[in-house]
Amino acid sequence: MKFILLLSILDAAAAFTSPFRPTTTIITTTKQQHPNHDHRLYSTYDTDYSETTLIDIDEEAPRDIPSMEAWSYEMGAQRTDGFALTTDDGGYNVYAMTNVDLPTGSPILTIPEHMILSSNKAMAELRTSDMSEAEKIVKSVNAESEFRHYYLMLKLLVEYEKGMESPWYQWMNSLPRYYTNAASMTPFCCLCLPSLMRKLTVQERGYLQRLGVSSIKMVPYLNEDTKYDVDLCTWVYQIVYTRSFETADGDLKIVPLADVSVMHVR
Amino acid sequence: MFNHGAYPEVESSYDEEGNYYAYTTYDVPAGSPLRMSYGDPTNPSFLFARYGFLDESTEATFCKIIPEHINKDMEELGYAHNRMLFYKDGNVSEEVWDILLFQHVSSTKIGDKRALMEAHRSGDYATKQMLHEKYYENTSAMLLEHLESFLEQLEKLSSKAGERQRDLGDHPRLPLILAHNEFVKQTFLAVRMQNFGY
Numbered sequence: 001m002k003f004i005l006l007l008s009i010l011d012a013a014a015a016f017t018s019p020f021r022p023t024t025t026i027i028t029t030t031k032q033q034h035p036n037h038d039h040r041l042y043s044t045y046d047t048d049y050s051e052t053t054l055i056d057i058d059e060e061a062p063r064d065i066p067s068m069e070a071w072s073y074e075m076g077a078q079r080t081d082g083f084a085l086t087t088d089d090g091g092y093n094v095y096a097m098t099n100v101d102l103p104t105g106s107p108i109l110t111i112p113e114h115m116i117l118s119s120n121k122a123m124a125e126l127r128t129s130d131m132s133e134a135e136k137i138v139k140s141v142n143a144e145s146e147f148r149h150y151y152l153m154l155k156l157l158v159e160y161e162k163g164m165e166s167p168w169y170q171w172m173n174s175l176p177r178y179y180t181n182a183a184s185m186t187p188f189c190c191l192c193l194p195s196l197m198r199k200l201t202v203q204e205r206g207y208l209q210r211l212g213v214s215s216i217k218m219v220p221y222l223n224e225d226t227k228y229d230v231d232l233c234t235w236v237y238q239i240v241y242t243r244s245f246e247t248a249d250g251d252l253k254i255v256p257l258a259d260v261s262v263m264h265v266r
Numbered sequence: 267m268f269n270h271g272a273y274p275e276v277e278s279s280y281d282e283e284g285n286y287y288a289y290t291t292y293d294v295p296a297g298s299p300l301r302m303s304y305g306d307p308t309n310p311s312f313l314f315a316r317y318g319f320l321d322e323s324t325e326a327t328f329c330k331i332i333p334e335h336i337n338k339d340m341e342e343l344g345y346a347h348n349r350m351l352f353y354k355d356g357n358v359s360e361e362v363w364d365i366l367l368f369q370h371v372s373s374t375k376i377g378d379k380r381a382l383m384e385a386h387r388s389g390d391y392a393t394k395q396m397l398h399e400k401y402y403e404n405t406s407a408m409l410l411e412h413l414e415s416f417l418e419q420l421e422k423l424s425s426k427a428g429e430r431q432r433d434l435g436d437h438p439r440l441p442l443i444l445a446h447n448e449f450v451k452q453t454f455l456a457v458r459m460q461n462f463g464y
Contacts, residue, residue: 181318
């Protein structure tokens, strides 16, 4: 079943064409080492996919950017010549730049729909009849407004459990594990913030607590290890809340490769 | 993986099939970052809370005036985190002065409160200006008191954070918090210098 799903996505990738770039760039890669020197252009490096089945979510785990790039182009993502991912700090922060002049209105990236994670698709797939107990908990803490985020979190947890069989494995393995935002702060950190920041931090940590632990324990299709892994729940929360953007139709979308870079100051 | 920019090089759109497209918004020279907007650039506190970075390129920051109760009149005058601004060059947004004036006349001169709201609603700039001049001594004192008390609060918060810097293993985000507090402090000092000469 999983294999068929992956094949169908790859078929869709093959069928996808961009209006500005008729051929897909595919990067052949060899094993990646965590970069240890400054300002490195990932796009010129090669890598093999990791041998690890589940993604290492330790805060110090390296981000596998080359595999994600290779995966994205194999899946049908297309980029303009000169688009590159780079880092100034040994790989913790990775961001897009251009190596060529780009006039106004130049296409930079195209990402096919089948690569995009969305709350609508996540809810269609995962909002099953046996989710009522979990949803009750979300509602009981007045977090109904966060249902779209919640189901995106569940989608990421489901994909995480698939390990390398997930179509989004390479993308998830390229994401940062270390964050410096409100949800990542300790209670003592909150005490050192001025009023507005403290209020925002309490609000963000509140979302995390309401969505990230209690209700996920009630999700029937997740493994027990997943349900009780607070670090994992926090990680997917961070991914959803920093990388999803609302579109005009009210859907929340995460677009691999075209998502946020986010500067994680260390 | 686009960084945040107050003047982003990148905008995005979707076609009917849901495919995503990113385009440049202006001429971008080779060697430049490609950035998108994560949110209101005049609200660095939100960017810090949600994304975890300090946008020091921002021109202004929320003035941190947070009344206990914000009524409809105040919202009408422009009370919002992205409009109540202190600028890095020391200037203060018009909305800050309007709210200070509103707070003052609400507790002292109800007739002038009505005059302020009517002038605001009708776009009667001359009347608003007259009211601002009439109460400048009071509103500027309120502004100075806010600046002084907030700077004092910031100093205490940063001292508290600084004392635990040795515990970075337990609280690795403290240096960023200190940088945030320092950024706010410098903006507040610029406003005090611009408006009060010290």
